[in-house]
Amino acid sequence: MPSTIGFRPTAEDARILREAARPGEATSDTLRRALRLLDHERWLEDFRMDAAALADEDVNAEPEAW
Template sequence: MPASIGFRPTADDDRILREAARPGESTSDTLRRALRLLDRERWLAQFRSDAEALKDEDLNAEPEAW
């Protein structure tokens, strides 16, 4: 993993970064926060997918494991 990543923001990217930044927050910190939000979004999508796949599972119909 490189120590730094080059990024050439478009005008719209600049606007989003300005609007999303917290007071005193650096652009790097705003981008880090955005990456964590993306990671959480991916986790939630997987969670929803798993929940949908298991929605008809009835654990009460399963034999006791002990």
Template sequence: MPSSIGFRPTPDDERILRESALPGETTSDTLRRALRLLDHERWLVQFRADAEPLKGEDVNTEPEAW
């Protein structure tokens, strides 16, 4: 895995970075935050896919496990 990533932002990328940066945040910080948001979004998609088959499950009808 490379220790750094080259990135040539388009004008639209630059606008997004400029408008999305928190006070005192570097471009790298903003990109890291965006990557973590993407990772969380991916997790949510998987969570919803895993939960969908269980939508109608009523755990109150299950016997106690202990």
């Protein structure tokens, strides 16, 4: 994994970074926060897919594990 990542933001990227930044927050901190939010969104998507796949599961119909 690279120790630094660089990119040339488009005008739209720059606008998003300006609007998303908290007061006094560095651009790198804004990007870190955005990456964590993206990771969480992906986790939620996986969770929702698992929940949909198990929607018909009736755990009360299964034998006790102990």
